Amino acid sequence: MGLATDREKTAHLLRRFGLGASVEELDFYSEGGYARAVDRLLGESAEEAPLPDAARFVGANGRLNPPDAVAWWVVRLLGTRRVLREKLTVFWHNHFATSVVKVGAAPLMVAQIETLRRLALGPFEDLLLALSRDPAMVVWLDNAQNVKGKPNENFAREVMELFTIGIGHYNEEDVREAARAFTGWSLRRIPGGPLGVSAEFLYRRAAHDDGEKTVLGTKGDLGGEDVIRLLCQRPETSRRLVRKFFAWFVRPNPDDATVERFAKAYRESGLNTLALVRAVVLSPEFLSPQAERAVVKSPVDFVIPTLRQLGVGERLAQSLPPEGQLPRRLLLPALAAGQAMRAMGMALLAPPDVSGWEGGPAWISSATMAERIRWASTLFGSGGGGRPGLRYPAESLLEAEATPSAVAARLFEVFDAPADPETLSLATQAAATKKGSGTNAMAEAASQVLFASPAFQYA
Template identity: 30%
Template sequence: MHPNSLWSLRLGFSNKEAQKIETLGFKRFLEVAFNSKVDDSIPSFLNESPKTLEELKTIRQQLKTQSADEAKDLRLKENQVSQEMKIWWIEKMRSDEFPLREKMTCFWHNHYVSTFQKVKVNHWIFQHNQILRTHAFGNFKTLTKEVLKSNAMVRYLDNVDNRKGKINENLSRELLELFTLGIGNYTEEDIKNGAKGLAGLGLGETKAMYRKFQQDNDVITYFGQEGMFKADELIDIIFEQKAAPYLITRKLLKWFLYDVPSEELVTYYGDYLRKVDFEIQPLLQKIFTEEYAKNTAGSKIKDPLVYVLQLQNELQIDKINPRLLHAFLKMQGMDLFGQPNVKGWNGGKEWLSSQVYLQRNNVADLMCNGKGLGRNNQKEDNEMMQNKSGKQSAVALKFDASGTNKTIITELQNRLLFQADAEMQTDFETLLKYDFNPKSEGAENAVLRLFNEMVKRPEFQLI
């Protein structure tokens, strides 16, 4: 089992970076990945969507004067833009040369949840996503401040309804419970007083802003400190608390390495995060390089993104309809910009329910057969699957054509990151018999049948 393939999957979404890790060396590979550039241009699918409060007000006025059908069309158009944004992001994950930044953006996306269904303004959701991308390897405290002042977050967690004399505690509560400290490390009084400090922080032209007549300027007590604190000061105080580093280090270990990280590791890396003043890049550098040296294979269940993009990469499917990839992710419970609630996707064992496992096996069949994901539509199948030669409905699986049945089985096992026990080995050798000739006509189909059998095994679901 090759560690470079394992870490290519962990730091991206497929095996495609394994050769770069091999060539550059792991530490240099990480440096290059950390220094990847952020494209700050606004995608064309957002051209017609409202970008300022003024534009939003104009559209709302239009809705009042339009017929029910016209209003429905306008809403439908924005829903379609939301779908385009999901597809845009899947393509970024799939095609970026060093996808660690997208992997980390996806981590933050599931930490600071904000969905289109609730926010309803695509540009704000895009801005929120760009904040996460820009600060992906930056400072955790700074990122928390930026997210808290995004239009998407104040809308998603109802801080637009939080004003003096009519306090809404949602944002204050989740800031402590889900974003920073975790349950048991704050009091209900801290939530109430934090909500007062956040009162009046509402929608602004480009980001959230305090409204003079809605903010609460009372002196509050927050974690034992007294003052007239606003968003940034509240966050500064939170990050002085003893528990500040551990929630995020536990989640990072779960995202990249272990479904059940040991408390010893959570504390060890959390202590280091505090030491480097909540800078994420040195923490990730330390986690990745130290855990790389250990035998950690099989410690985590693949999420649907890694599962389907690894299959696509192994089968060398250059062109794949991203809409069908999105449909698969949604079916598996990993809808981008559409988590079920503020806690996000739980991951772990939830990625391997019997229904999810069955869906994955069905998709493996379809992809190995060069057919579309989940729809019986010949036109979409043909659009979706094209190999390098441009032939329709074709896949190409690499294997050593000078090998034997046993060496090919071992080669695929190493790429797919699991070891076969004696019974499994017998099953594989039944599929690819001892007298198998890898140069014979139809040899590729025989190896593809073996590959399809391997990726349906529970072992392939692990990373």
């Protein structure tokens, strides 16, 4: 254990703040040392791939259905070269957990994800304000029903409890008064358009309560923007965000002193998320042995990197026609990935509730481990779990004879697996049992052992 070289540090960086890395991507980012790798990643120096917009995923009924919207996002996850921005989009999707199951209209979810992506690395206050006015969020937390004389407290409660300061730092009177401040924040649905339907934020002036309010000790004719500003100024918000950030990207359970140090820097930057990322990735805490392979992989971190490391994402982006509806056969990798992540417990666009996914060790159960192992059959075999097999040509990974040891060793390299002689030996033995059945059968067997190994569950 220990990140001794710049290449090892860069691989660690891309496991956490990227979407994994192929050998070629690691070569690109690590050239010139770790500090240069950080600059490349945070500066988004890679030219973005030509990725299709959501309108090209519209179904035969002329509407964008939820599975189509998931496929649209998975194609971006597979093909993007702006991996930091996309990884932060996933993080914020969990933080502002909103589900298409209640929202109903997939185009509203696409618009929300695009907002998260656009503002992912900027000031948190800008992101929070945009999400507070986001039509999907308005539906999700019932703010369209929040009107003068009959306030609905759902959004006001969650913006404090989950999005900012957290339980213990506000009282019920704060919730009631904040709800009054958000009265009139509604939406207007727009039928038609390229996605079948859309919506926009609508401030209903007649539904807003103009009376005096007191929120967190501040008194006045407060509106929603005022409440958001107050919440972002509270030190509890920066601490809560940093603690959650550490759990996702560094290691679980940071001590209070560490949280306060990064929270102070975050506040001094104006809650600029890019500044927080830079402070974290250059810190001793991030590069310490305690942080290496210390975060349990989410289904996104398990599935998406394996496809990208095999080059599937880049080829998918290049194979899509420049215009028109997208043939389903070209989207099979994205569809399979979306189905697999759902089976592993992470249905994109449909988090379980407003608190998002629990994450960490909760990703692992007997059922989800079976799905992680089955992913090997999706990659190299005939599939399983109702998913078609992609039958990736494993022989293309090899430069010499496809022996069991060569197949296993190459897969460990491609998938950025921890150096574990015992697991490699078991994977080689598994491949040997399939030697007479072809390279793909050997790759499937070896990958099953790797995907089942405890160490591979950690990024």
